[in-house]
Amino acid sequence: MSEYRKLARLAARAIYKQTYALERKKASQRDFDSAKQHAKAGGGLGRPSSHFGRTQQEFPGVVEIVVDALTRRQWIREDDLAAALKLNPKQLRRVLRHLETLRVLKRSHVKERQALKEQRLVERAGMSEREASEAVEKKTASWCCLEYSRIVDTLRFGLKGVKAELERLLAGGTFEESYACKNKEECGKRFSALDTARLFDVKRGGFVCDTCGTDVVREGEENDDEEDGNDDQANASSGGIAKESKQALKLRMKKFSDQIAGIERQIAKCLRYPAPSFGTLQEYVVAKKRSKEAREAAAMGQAGGQGYWGSIGVARGTQAFEQRLEETTFEIQIGGENGDKTTNRGGDDGQEKKEMPEWITRELQVDEQGKDAKKRKIEGADAAEKEETTDAVQEQYAKALLAALQAQQRDTTEQAKAKVEDEREKEEGLVAAARQEGGDVEMKPAAGEKEEEEEEEEWEEA
Amino acid sequence: MEGTCSGRYGFIVCITHIENVSEGIITDDGTARAKFAVEYDCVAYRPFKNEVLDAVVTQVNKFGFFAEAGPLQLFVSNSLVPDDVKYVTDENCYKSDDGQITIGVDCEVRVKIVGMRIDANDIFCIATIKEDYLGLIGYAEGDAAVGAV
Numbered sequence: 001m002s003e004y005r006k007l008a009r010l011a012a013r014a015i016y017k018q019t020y021a022l023e024r025k026k027a028s029q030r031d032f033d034s035a036k037q038h039a040k041a042g043g044g045l046g047r048p049s050s051h052f053g054r055t056q057q058e059f060p061g062v063v064e065i066v067v068d069a070l071t072r073r074q075w076i077r078e079d080d081l082a083a084a085l086k087l088n089p090k091q092l093r094r095v096l097r098h099l100e101t102l103r104v105l106k107r108s109h110v111k112e113r114q115a116l117k118e119q120r121l122v123e124r125a126g127m128s129e130r131e132a133s134e135a136v137e138k139k140t141a142s143w144c145c146l147e148y149s150r151i152v153d154t155l156r157f158g159l160k161g162v163k164a165e166l167e168r169l170l171a172g173g174t175f176e177e178s179y180a181c182k183n184k185e186e187c188g189k190r191f192s193a194l195d196t197a198r199l200f201d202v203k204r205g206g207f208v209c210d211t212c213g214t215d216v217v218r219e220g221e222e223n224d225d226e227e228d229g230n231d232d233q234a235n236a237s238s239g240g241i242a243k244e245s246k247q248a249l250k251l252r253m254k255k256f257s258d259q260i261a262g263i264e265r266q267i268a269k270c271l272r273y274p275a276p277s278f279g280t281l282q283e284y285v286v287a288k289k290r291s292k293e294a295r296e297a298a299a300m301g302q303a304g305g306q307g308y309w310g311s312i313g314v315a316r317g318t319q320a321f322e323q324r325l326e327e328t329t330f331e332i333q334i335g336g337e338n339g340d341k342t343t344n345r346g347g348d349d350g351q352e353k354k355e356m357p358e359w360i361t362r363e364l365q366v367d368e369q370g371k372d373a374k375k376r377k378i379e380g381a382d383a384a385e386k387e388e389t390t391d392a393v394q395e396q397y398a399k400a401l402l403a404a405l406q407a408q409q410r411d412t413t414e415q416a417k418a419k420v421e422d423e424r425e426k427e428e429g430l431v432a433a434a435r436q437e438g439g440d441v442e443m444k445p446a447a448g449e450k451e452e453e454e455e456e457e458e459w460e461e462a
Numbered sequence: 463m464e465g466t467c468s469g470r471y472g473f474i475v476c477i478t479h480i481e482n483v484s485e486g487i488i489t490d491d492g493t494a495r496a497k498f499a500v501e502y503d504c505v506a507y508r509p510f511k512n513e514v515l516d517a518v519v520t521q522v523n524k525f526g527f528f529a530e531a532g533p534l535q536l537f538v539s540n541s542l543v544p545d546d547v548k549y550v551t552d553e554n555c556y557k558s559d560d561g562q563i564t565i566g567v568d569c570e571v572r573v574k575i576v577g578m579r580i581d582a583n584d585i586f587c588i589a590t591i592k593e594d595y596l597g598l599i600g601y602a603e604g605d606a607a608v609g610a611v
Contacts, residue, residue, distance in 0.1 A: 177539050179525075194579040196525070196537045197586050205523055205554075218525060218540075 003269045004148040004276055005071040008104070010263055011155055012067035020098050021060035062087065066095050067146070070105065074278045075145040075285075078107075096144055103154045106147050108281035111138035145284075149275035152267060159260055166253045170246070179207060183214040191216060463504070465533070469580045472508025473533040479503040509534055509587055511575055516599065517589070519569045524549050527556065529571055535586055538573060542590035544597070568602030 069085055070076070078096060082089040099105045114136050121132040179199070181187045189211055191199060199207040199216055207216035278284050467473045479502060486496035509515070509531075517529035517536055526539035540549065546559045555566035565571060573589035574596055591597040 177541055193537060193539050193588050194577060194586060196539075197528075197535055200521060200523070200528065202521070207523075207525060 002276065003266065003273060004152070007155070007263070007266045007270050008067055008071050008146060008148065008151055009064075010266055011104075011151060012064045014259070014263055015155075015158075016067065016099065016102060016104065017060050017063045019102065020063045020095065023098055024060065062091065062095055063099070066092065067099070067104070070144070070146045073145075075108075075143050075281055078142040078144055081144070093142075096142075100144075103150045104146065105144050108143045108145075109140055110143065110281065112141045114139050143281050145278050145281075147277075148270075149277065152270050152275065155263065156267060159264070162256065166249065166256060170249050170253055178219045179216045180219045181209040181212060181214050181216055183209065183212050187212040187214060190219070463502070467533065467583050467585060469582055469585075471506045472585060473506065475505040475507050475533070477502050477504045507532060507534070509575055509578060509585060511578055514572060514574045514596070516570060516572050519565060519567055519571060522549075522554050522556065522565070522567055524551070527565065529573065529589070531573075536573060536575070536589045537586070538571070538589050538591055542576070542588070542592050544592050547597075563598050564601075565598055566602065569598060570600035572596050572599045 065085060065087075066081075069081060073081070078092060079089055081087075082092040085092065096105065096107065100107055113133060117136045118129065118132040121127050121135060122129055125132075127135065177193045179191045179193075179196070181189045181191075187209055189209055191207075196207065198210055201208040204215075208214070209216050279287070463474050464477055465474070481501035481503065483501075484499040486498050489495045489497060515531045515534075517531040517534075519527050519529045520535075521528040524540070526537055526543070529536045529538065543556060543565075544558070547556045547563060547565070548559070549555075550557045553564075553566070555564050557564050571591055572595070573591055574593060575587045576590050577588035579586045
């Protein structure tokens with residue numbers, strides 16, 4: 001997946017989902033309020049608002065689904081997208097509108113012919129095609145497409161803004177200080193820093209309430225001037241809260257930077273590559289058409305002759321289309337790094353063979369078994385001679401070698417079993433000779449079974 | 463018109479050229495005055511948020527200080543002054559802890575506008591000196607020697 005697609009999906013999960021949920025919540029609140037007003041006005045029967053109640057049931061995760069689907073597509077008709085996602089077209093349109101306001105995608109509305117209706121008219125009413133196309137009104141279809149470059153821009157801009165705002169708050173740089181009249185009982189008027197011009201009294205050298213003429217103090221400092229000192233809540237009010245909020249702000253800042261770290265990394269990755277662009281809908285459609293024509297022409301040329309586009313191979317306009325569309329490279333490996341080894345049967349190129357199922361290369365396994373055994377130097381002396389022989393000789397040799405190997409393995413397993421039996425006998429304190437005979441007799445069929453098993457194991461290893 | 467202020471164009475500092483003067487219309491308020499619609503070019507001054515400008519301190523108090531940049535009045539509150547610069551009641555000025563900076567009346571300061579209120583015929587701004595490259599840029603004429611020391 002390209003970095004831009006990853007970024008879009010990340011942003012959908014981290015940001016767009018939340019913003020959409022927030023928007024729906026607000027819409028729901030609006031509906032609720034309007035319903036209340038409607039009920040107050042006396043028209044309380046039935047559902048006052050046609051939208052009321054629907055907004056609350058919305059699943060906010062739908063944004064992720066839509067963005068994910070759009071990352072897999074280029075320009076797409078919204079109805080087709082709704083059908084593909086099995087979503088209600090209205091619900092999808094709501095999501096798309098929200099994404100459009102966030103500058104995530106671009107939409108285009110075009111009037112399209114209703115081919116099916118026209119065809120029906122031609123068939124049933126006996127109209128000509130032209131008449132049918134004139135009779136049937138064109139339907140407006142909406143298309144949408146993700147705009148990756150703008151996604152990056154908006155994300156960068158938004159994150160920078162939030163960061164700057166948090167930093168400003170953290171630095172205590174709020175300029176909207178407020179002042180309050182000291183005469184709380186009678187006046188208690190509050191002023192902002194923008195009112196200070198008319199509050200300043202030259203005679204007193206401070207701020208004076210323009211209503212009652214009492215001194216004005218900065219909010220939060222009122223309690224500092226009071227001499228009571230027994231009001232703990234009052235003491236904790238200004239400085240305490242400010243300190244606490246600063247700590248909370250710091251935590252918020254840290255949490256925020258942790259949360260957006262992934263997106264920032266992804267943005268940095270994206271900036272290394274040019275953003276995929278699908279152009280406008282018209283460009284896209286034209287380029288797609290030309291590309292299709294060129295492909296068909298090329299196919300015709302391959303089949304027999306030069307085709308429509310002659311020896312050029314690529315139609316005019318298709319290059320732009322190809323450039324606009326994102327390049328996707330596939331690395332398909334069949335049969336490991338060295339290609340498909342099934343075509344290399346019997347060939348001895350000295351390269352490592354891929355592990356294959358037995359039912360495909362039964363014969364090949366016989367050869368390989370022989371070669372592996374050769375490598376193990378069970379009979380190292382014959383190896384040099386056999387390499388020079390032909391394939392037929394190699395096969396014969398391999399079979400003989402296999403037989404020898406099997407015999408050897410049988411011997412070794414018998415010996416091993418005998419050894420195990422010996423040990424067991426010693427432990428039990430029985431007579432060694434009598435037990436040895438019994439052991440041989442018992443071991444024979446068991447050894448035979450084992451042989452087969454081990455053979456199979458070796459086949460698999462090969 | 464010079465010296466007036468409109469919310470739309472800001473302060474009209476100087477009229478440079480009169481383009482057209484219409485025919486007068488006598489007012490009907492019994493004063494025998496006439497109204498003329500005049501088209502003119504002028505130098506206007508309208509501040510913007512985040513604009514950095516130089517101003518002269520006019521008033522100092524414990525809540526902050528007022529300054530003027532031409533016709534524009536600004537207020538720099540206590541909280542928008544650097545943390546190490548504090549109000550000194552006796553001298554009625556803002557002084558830094560190391561004593562190198564003293565902001566009093568008539569001092570020149572470089573400020574940045576952070577808030578603005580535009581009325582029909584007045585503009586008032588809130589400014590800060592709590593950022594890099596902002597703050598005191600010159601002392602009052604009488605204090606020049608002190609500043610140099």
